[in-house]
Amino acid sequence: MGLELYHSDHSTCSQKVRICLAEKGLDWESHVLHFATGDHLTPEYLKLNPNGVVPTLIHDGEPVIESSVIVEYLDEIHPEPSLSPADALGRARLRSWMRYMEEVPTPAVRVPSFNRVFRPLRYENATEEEFEARVAKMPLRKAFYRRMGRIDGFSEAEMDNAIAQIRQTCERIDAAIRETGGPWILGDQYTLIDVTLTPLIQRMADMGYTPIWEPDLPEMTAWFERIKARPSFDQAFYANTNLSEKYGEYLIPEENRDD
């Protein structure tokens, strides 16, 4: 059977799926999309993924979309090693964590990512018309781009709220590990919630935000160290998959810039 993945090196949702593929020991064919050239908004790609986002998995010709759905699908068709609890209640707990991950930290990490890297990289030098035309083509998340704006970026209130949401996520990971005894979020078993939170925390770490958790959340900090020691981490984060490697010049704090 053939697995193909339409993805981007540095997209956190692509990274979620790559970690899952690595945990399952699966081979897959890579199709890298470039956002800068609008590869995700072409008519051909929108046929596979009407939301115009990455990733999309193609399994024997059938497209599967939404990173949370893809990882659950992979866990169903390749049950070993299992990344979901065996009992219905455990699965419900996994799924309520997954819904929280989608609603809270996934959109939150976009705010500093766009403010600090993607907005200056892609939109600042576009005209207002080009920016609005690009946003108008997006099937999802138009309001996100309009709130950001081409020049102003997200407000301080939006940034503060995003950081508070990441802090809440880290506190919940820390509390979960204390309650379950760890080493993983749901206890003994490494599951899809550990998989899908990893790229979000890694993105924040890569942008220099470890002070959000390191001083006072020791269980969460130790969890992230264990995550990074798994072979799947290095497989998913191959060279140039972190923003600091690809767009490091954008991450230098204003006060430390030479120019």
Place this chain on the structure above:
Amino acid sequence: MTIELYQSHHSTCSQKVRITLAEKGLPEKDKDWIAHEINLGKFEHLTPEYLKINPNGVVPTMIHDGAVLIESSAIVEYLDEIIPENPLTPEDPVARAGMRAWMRYIEEVPTVAVRVPTFANMLAPARYLKYSDDEFASHADRLPLRKRFYQRMTQKGFGEADVNYAKEQIRQTCERIDRAVEGHGGPWIMGDRFTLADALVASLIDRMDDLGYAYLWEGELPGMEAWLAALQDRPSFRACFYPGARISERYPEVYRTAREIEAERGY
């Protein structure tokens, strides 16, 4: 088996679970399952006792034989797993992934979008207009989730750009239902089986209908309208929307149709 549901009559996420309970053979409130009504207007979802069972401070929360379950999408999948009769999930893994992609879309797009006219047209006049700026800010601060939603809103609800974008998102949802029904041959989103995708989107479309926004789909999307007629004809729909379950019934003193509001407000 004992099922208790901490819920609110008119909350769309409570309705998602109620329609699923009815589909799984548990239609009657206070007979097949025990209801604990949470009065959102009195902020009973933010008490320390409630936050202990639901740290997100939202409804619904389900208690099944003592086990606590949160998040409506996770609750409905759980119900479908523990009660295997009348399955609401496709057996084929690709179709199941298709249903779950619909569930993620419903959570990200229409679930969020319907809150905008709900707050702008109903909850702002019913609850928030009388708040001072400080009172409103401290209310938003108490919420474990969705603070920014409240902060962006103010006491008056949302402005024109937000309301128009919400309508665009609901229209997109209706168009996608229409295409799915036509593409899979209907009568349901995934084809001949009523699934969790139908159960989750039902209350959102009903809310828009209740607020007077049926003009977003009427006369233009025959597949979606046939789906809605079939949905409204289902016993689970009637069980879910018992008398008093709609927001127009909860706040009749402030209720006006979307068209009436638009004539005055301009959007």
